[in-house]
Amino acid sequence: xxxxxxxxxxxxxxxxxxxxxxxxxxxxxxxxxxxxxxxxxxxxxxxxxxxxxxxxxxxxxxxxxxxxxxxxxxxxxxxxxxxxxxxxxxxxxxxxxxxxxxxxxxxxxxxxxxxxxxxxxxxxxxxxxxxxxxxxxxxxxxxxxxxxxxxxxxxxxxxxxxxxxxxxxxxxxxxxxxxxxxxxxxxxxxxxxxxxxxxxxxxxxxxxxxxxxxxxxxxxxxxxxxxxxxxxxxxxxxxxxxxxxxxxxxxxxxxxxxxxxxxxxxxxxxxxxxxxxxxxxxxxxxxxxxxxxxxxxxxxxxxxxxxxxxxxx
Numbered sequence: 001x002x003x004x005x006x007x008x009x010x011x012x013x014x015x016x017x018x019x020x021x022x023x024x025x026x027x028x029x030x031x032x033x034x035x036x037x038x039x040x041x042x043x044x045x046x047x048x049x050x051x052x053x054x055x056x057x058x059x060x061x062x063x064x065x066x067x068x069x070x071x072x073x074x075x076x077x078x079x080x081x082x083x084x085x086x087x088x089x090x091x092x093x094x095x096x097x098x099x100x101x102x103x104x105x106x107x108x109x110x111x112x113x114x115x116x117x118x119x120x121x122x123x124x125x126x127x128x129x130x131x132x133x134x135x136x137x138x139x140x141x142x143x144x145x146x147x148x149x150x151x152x153x154x155x156x157x158x159x160x161x162x163x164x165x166x167x168x169x170x171x172x173x174x175x176x177x178x179x180x181x182x183x184x185x186x187x188x189x190x191x192x193x194x195x196x197x198x199x200x201x202x203x204x205x206x207x208x209x210x211x212x213x214x215x216x217x218x219x220x221x222x223x224x225x226x227x228x229x230x231x232x233x234x235x236x237x238x239x240x241x242x243x244x245x246x247x248x249x250x251x252x253x254x255x256x257x258x259x260x261x262x263x264x265x266x267x268x269x270x271x272x273x274x275x276x277x278x279x280x281x282x283x284x285x286x287x288x289x290x291x292x293x294x295x296x297x298x299x300x301x302x303x304x305x306x307x308x309x310x311x312x313x
Contacts, residue, residue, distance in 0.1 A: 064156045
């Protein structure tokens with residue numbers, strides 16, 4: 001990769017990592033479900049008028065929209081609203097790679113190799129250490145909600161793999177149209193009209209800036225830049241940069257929010273990031289049977305990397 005493209009990949013990882021801090025601040029302005037609905041509303045409009053028609057079947061757009069937009073982000077925002085720290089959330093969500101491999105094995109018949117299984121075990125050990133650390137003084141329910149959000153992300157990854165969208169930005173913008181009405185309905189049902197109305201009436205430049213960041217910067221710019229990098233480089237060169245997301249997430253939470261990072265949490269981070277690296281970057285190479293008297297073919301660029309490392313929160 002050229003230095004400029006390396007810088008762009010690192011910038012996207014930083015944008016996605018800092019996003020957790022922005023979400024934490026945004027939850028002081030909006031109820032979680034309303035906040036999530038506004039994120040997707042602003043991400044979809046006006047971008048949907050400029051990206052062209054959907055390039056995949058609507059069933060995949062609706063499926064990913066519900067799994068990713070309603071379930072994953074709805075649960076993540078609720079979990080963080082109930083006390084899950086921003087830095088820890090950015091770390092724990094990476095267990096989605098493990099869920100993706102498990103769901104792909106069931107739905108797609110993809111059998112993980114030994115190294116990938118080892119990576120899953122290491123990542124789950126990291127989750128266990130993080131649970132012990134959070135359970136010592138943090139809200140356990142919020143921790144569980146983020147784990148379930150990661151599982152929903154795994155479902156959306158498998159659906160995205162089935163959809164195989166040729167344009168990631170086009171796909172993400174159209175996916176963003178799906179969760180808006182369900183999230184608004186859930187917000188009215190569980191958060192109440194009065195709370196939502198008060199949050200919207202109190203909207204100021206700070207709240208508007210937060211919505212713009214989580215919608216346009218992390219979604220439109222982030223996925224657009226990521227799709228550009230994947231079009232110009234093998235996935236095996238681009239995907240490892242997603243492992244920087246929890247690094248930026250935990251460091252920005254410590255610097256901007258004053259979140260402390262205990263030695264136990266650093267241990268959890270090392271295990272989880274290392275396990276996700278093994279799970280994501282190893283064991284996806286599929287054996288091929290070479291033709292008689294012909295040399296063994298080389299693997300296609302990026303074929304050793306699963307889809308779970310091509311996206312981030």
